[in-house]
Amino acid sequence: MHSDVLAQTEHTISEEGLRNSSAKLIPAGEVIMASRVGLGKACILQHDTAINQDIRALLPLKPSTVDRRFCLYWLQSVKDDIIAAGTGATVQGIKLPFIKSLPFPDVAFEEQKRIVAVLDQAFAALDRALALAEANLADAEELFDGWLTAVFHDHPAEWATRKLRDLCHQITVGHVGPMADRYTSAGTPFLRSQNVRPFRIDLGDVKFIDDAFRSELKKSELRPGDVAIVRTGYPGTAAVIPDDLPLANCADLVIARPKDELHPEFLAMFLNSSFGKKMVAEKSVGAAQKHFNVGAAKEVDFAYPGLEDQRTIVNQMKAMRGHSARLYDQCQAKIDELQELRQALLRQAFAGELT
Known part of the structure; x- marks a missing residue:
């Protein structure tokens, strides 16, 4: 569940395997959430998908009254509450009664669609900014590694x-x-x-x-x-x-x-x-x-090279590493800021403060 829509899974199951197991087949377009491993994650299914006991599907009693993206965004807005409710010694999990106790917003279908449209537009801009920040983060990592590799790959012949x-x-x-x-x-x-x-x-x-x-x-x-x-x-x-x-x-x-x-x-x-x-x-x-x-x-x-040259190169490495670390920290701070802004928008949306 690395994105809002699950298009492909790592594993598959045959029809016979599905019949002879406890896995449940969930229709495309429905919302699922992790209840154990990956606690706090949720997504919409692009295809009919089988789930096991570590995944829960949120299937509305009246499907025509719930916009599935609205449901997904709501789950994302209470992600911290879900994670905080996790119990277990090694792997944190939540139980079905807790999921059922989560207060789903009583919002008319047309208002759900309006909120989704506003969030979609805002998140599209955030995603572009996040992609740029992540690209800059990768560049910061590659800057140091590229310099480091060149030291040994292109070393002078007299070494x-x-x-x-x-x-x-x-x-x-x-x-x-x-x-x-x-x-x-x-x-x-x-x-x-x-x-x-x-x-x-x-x-x-x-x-x-x-x-x-x-x-x-x-x-x-x-x-x-x-x-x-x-x-x-x-x-x-x-x-x-x-x-x-x-x-x-x-x-x-x-x-x-x-x-x-x-x-x-x-x-x-x-x-x-x-x-x-x-x-x-x-x-x-x-x-x-x-x-x-x-x-x-x-x-x-x-x-x-000789020891003095080694010391010089080590000092250069420390300076380069410090520069790269500062760039990395700046990029990571930007990513954290954008992710927090996303959560703030979700909180506003489900507190009725989004206009």
Whole structure:
């Protein structure tokens, strides 16, 4: 449900499957809403569509009295209320009694159509502005990535090229094994793949281990200046362990400890660039999910200049990244503003304030 009209679904069901399942066939033109996964989303069906128990259809008792786009816009106007009513430990959901309790506006059919026409016109203008803002957002992301890739793809001929293993004191892997019963509420930060973002360590959802377990995991110990590299999921994503994280350990990450001749941030630059990601992808293994293993990391052919030139390029990268980040934030703020304006118009429409 990524748009107001659902034209195509990821999966299909046969007539026999429909007859032998609990799925319900909903006619084209009707409104459906998510009641579990994707809570708060709603759309109009372009075709007859089968739905399961996680989707509810809003079928009017008197079809000729309800404009379906009016119904859709109304659902969108109470989206926050629907999300807030969700319950459940892992996946939030709402129950049928709550849906039935939502107060549908008592508005004449002709007035419904007038409100829809006004909103359609306003949203068409908002959609054009939103498309432009999203295009600018993509440009801001591509600006930095394009510069980063050019550094390594078009590097001067005098740069040396060596295997990554020859430029590091050590390349190893974090702890691999069951962890569910080893986490503690405090202690040594224990990084996982989701904690490694391009160029930064994200401690927002970090786990912890106690001192006793940490003492068993010397091989996966992280030090400031180490380069932590995602091994599975988004292989090659890399960040340098910062000075303000003096003690940490990790699971299922490749750990590179550069020698003095290799600037850690320069290595992270390479791995986070499209050029580096392509090289990592070529050396990753696995059918369903790709893995970037220690052996593959050691065999990466790495081109690099002298240390002073590396420092200069790293400083240029930080300035470029800061500029791109400011552009990104400006574009994202514009997108947030346009989305909030849409919700404000919906609230006005269903409060009777739209003229």
